[in-house]
Amino acid sequence: MILANYINDLLYRYDCVIVPDFGGFVTNRKGASLNEDTHIFYPPTKQITFNSHLKVSDGLLANYIASTEQISFEKASTAISLSVIKWQNEIQSKPLEIGNIGVLTLNEAGQIIFEPTTEVNYLSESFGLSAVTSSIIQRPKEIVKPLIAAVEKEDKKRIPTFIKYAATAAILLATVYAGNNVYQQNEQKEALANQEKALEKKIQAATFVISNPLPTIELNVAKKAIKPYHVVAGAFQFVENAEKKVQQLKKKGYNASILGVNKWGLTEVAFNSFADRNDAINNLYRIQKTVSKDAWLLTKK
Structure with missing residues (x-):
């Protein structure tokens, strides 16, 4: 072996x-x-x-x-x-x-x-x-200087007169269009403000009366702690024997429970269950020294 x-x-x-x-x-x-x-x-x-x-x-x-x-x-x-x-x-x-x-x-x-x-x-x-x-990313060490500024300087010297006039006209049209948009937006904002004021007056004038209000119900929902670490007391072929073992352990002060059926068809019973692994191991050692040497630790997630 x-x-x-x-x-x-x-x-x-x-x-x-x-x-x-x-x-x-x-x-x-x-x-x-x-x-x-x-x-x-x-x-x-x-x-x-x-x-x-x-x-x-x-x-x-x-x-x-x-x-x-x-x-x-x-x-x-x-x-x-x-x-x-x-x-x-x-x-x-x-x-x-x-x-x-x-x-x-x-x-x-x-x-x-x-x-x-x-x-x-x-x-x-x-x-x-x-x-x-992962492949290594190669980064350029030299900084490439932009050539756009130099080209623009040369092109500005060669711009014909009619292009300058066309650009000026385009700027004027854009200014007029922007001013018109601002005027329309201001009118829309003023109309929306008037509608909101009228709606507020209607809401303030309305009254809501509930003749038979429902009683308030308070629900206290306790969150169940997850306890994946179990100190196992034994595994039983018959469920009745497992239930008897749980009752015996509870009378002795243990928080015993049935963990379920394992892959071999045996019903597992735990002395105690813990959320912290260190607490479970310490409890296991105490049980092995005082109650049962055959107790062992089971982790279920």
Whole structure:
């Protein structure tokens, strides 16, 4: 079993994939960018980082392996542990390559350094988009001086007398036409002003009486907060069992709810749901330490 392949699949759908007793691969969305040196446009992508402190299992990786390989959750967890032991031994002597995800190495202080690969874009929204090279725009360095002024000076010396008279007549006609337009516009404005005054008098003289006014109704519409992060308590084959689990958790003080049916036909139940990812992770750790080690984090948008 190649553990890196399962991590690779989950990174397309989740923001965090934790490898128990080893660390977590966390993704952060990065918008489109431009390399000014190479003039290459890059599409939006998921930037992958590694956090060696995320070692507590959230059940996501083991559940995925169990459902994919049609094995039990315990066997999947054992397979993960064996792979982690192999990784821990290998990284002591040489760089550890995790499939297409990146390379892990140890520095002088014994800390894990992660170098992600840029060949794979884990953002599903950017599927099919590739980098585009833009052509360089060449701008002229020398300022071209206009020749119109020089030509006009030469032409003015050669303008015949009859053209000067024709130009003078055209200016006079344009002046008369403009004066006539101004006069007509003033008359139109005065007529419109008189009409507006008459309309105002009619409006002031009119009265509007409502004998039976309708009562005022105040509606308080509460906006429902979006909570995409869920601490999952379990998945059940029968809806009745899921509903019983919700009632049990509510009696214990949890804001439990049914999240729906996953692609394997199981009804998922959550301890709590959160709008903030950090709040959800903190709640998950507390539940794993005190209530259930099998609880895991689910992101639904």
